Amino acid sequence: MKKYLLLTALSFAVITSSIAQTGSKYGTDSVTCITNISLFNEYFKQNNFVDALEPWRWVFSNCPAATKRTYLNGATMFEKLIADEKDPAVKSKYLDSLLAIYDQRIQYFGEEGLVLGKKALAIYDFAPERKEEINALFKKSVEKEGPKSGPAVLYKYFQVNTELFAEKKITKEDVIDVYDQVSEQIDANLEGPDSANYDKSRMNVETFFGPFATCEDLVEIYTPRLKATPDNVVLLRKIVNLFGKKDVMMQQFICRLQKISTKQNPLQKLL
Incomplete structure (x- = not known):
């Protein structure tokens, strides 16, 4: 199987080898870049993330602007690796790689507000103790995205504020301000194509807001x-x-x- 994958990747690289002289998004060694992209894609399709790591790392380091899929599929891969890993030290390294994916994706493909929201969600899922960092990322994401903010981002943004209040790190007034902010963005989407998910977010936010809503x-x-x-x-x-x-x-x-x-x-x- 590995021999087949290598032959497939090499064939694809030969077809596109003329790119090597152009100084394009495929970097200074475009043939190797495209070969590793192809290898990574094949391993990724098979959920063979162990073998996918090496070609992915090469692409990430040597031709980071080649394709957005390096970041989309790379994030999916590392989320799975983190979830399955038992060793805390290895899990932590995988998380570092996942967060680096989000940072480099912004550098080469923009969409800062959207990607910061994804980064905040990832830290919330895998390192929830980093609440202040998570909150800062959510805040910046929502400020940039406004009504384009995803339902999970808005709900988790408010939830982490209630947790920070419980730890006496922010005031009740801070929590109410964030409630007002996320409610406005949720309300703007209740008639849109993803209204069901925004409505779930709304109900979750209202549940958490209860203790803060006294007259x-x-x-x-x-x-x-x-x-x-x-x-x-x-x-x-x-x-x-x-x-x-x-x-x-x-x-x-x-x-x-x-x-x-x-x-x-x-x-x-x-x-």
């Missing part, structure tokens, strides 16, 4: 903000969404807002 906490957090910017429509809209229009406490808070806001009171337009 007393919201009043304490948002009253000083509103006093500072009494006619901030964006802030007022956030308050209305968080409290819910039918909440009894909301009615009490409205009275407080009316005393704070100016005569034009933009709050009335939101109710």
